[in-house]
Amino acid sequence: MSDFQGRVAIVSGASSGMGEATARRLARESAHLVLLAAPGDREDLARVAADLGGQTVAQAGNIADLATSRDAVAAALHTFGRLDYVVNNAGIIGHHGFFEETLEDFDRMMAVNARGAYLLATEAAKAMADGGAIVCTASVSSWLGEELQVAYNTSKGAVLMIVRTLGLELAPYGIRVNGVAPGYIRTRMSQARLNGGGGYWDKARSRIPLDRPGEPDEVANVITFLLSSEASFMYGSVIVVDGGQSAGMRSTDWAAAGQDSAPRPPRRLVS
DSSP states (O other): OOTTTTOEEEESSTTSHHHHHHHHHHHHTTOEEEEEEOGGGHHHHHHHHHHHOTTEEEEEOOTTSHHHHHHHHHHHHHHHSOOOEEEEOOOOOOOOOTTTOOHHHHHHHIIIIIIHHHHHHHHHHHHOTTOEEEEEEOOGGGTSOOTTOHHHHHHHHHHHHHHHHHHHHSGGGTEEEEEEEEOSBOSTTTHHHHTTGGGHHHHHGGGOTTOSOBOHHHHHHHHHHHHSGGGTTOSSOEEEESTTGGGOOOOSOOOOTTOTTSOOOOOOOOO
16 A cells, blocks of 8 residues: 555554554554553553654553543654544453443443543544544444443444544544454453353354454454545445454354365355
């Protein structure tokens, strides 16, 4: 892609996972970057920034705090003179039974996942004098119910509405707002469950036609597309990246393509 040469992007949640993968992809496309992560991820954020080199600014802060978004936008304008893109990726997850989940759990999930996305999008939009693009990380949990995740799914439903509503609000200013909805992606946040904690992955994989978790790069590629001019007619859209999880339920026992030892469903070949 040629869009990103000399352009400036803020990427939140950039210390690992999908945020890190997106930052690395944008750096390969020659974008300048302001990377954000939580204070507890400061060391990982510094590692990513050091790997990406001199056209990168790293800032640690609480994404639910207005000052964090304002500081990130100010850093983009002060260091690079402009702001073109935002990747609104910061997020947390929690797994609690409904009767065990506390009000504090709920408030924290909403503060980071929904309030944080809203603050960064609105502060960035004020600085996008020449238009721009914002991509928010929603989730298949934005519209699919799931046990042990009432607060998380509610927060991601809010992100979905941020995408759709800001897609309309900011269109007159030439700012495109879209979203990506990952399913099960192999990240630091998901690793314990994907490693078989409580038999969770054994159950979850039966709902994924590809029978594997996604990789952060597979989401980063979609985010990069949505930022680019190749997505110029997309406003308020959400692209699902879930290996087919939300397409429906499979009924036969087969595994992902590329797993040579796995059984395959029968098919008729046309000669």
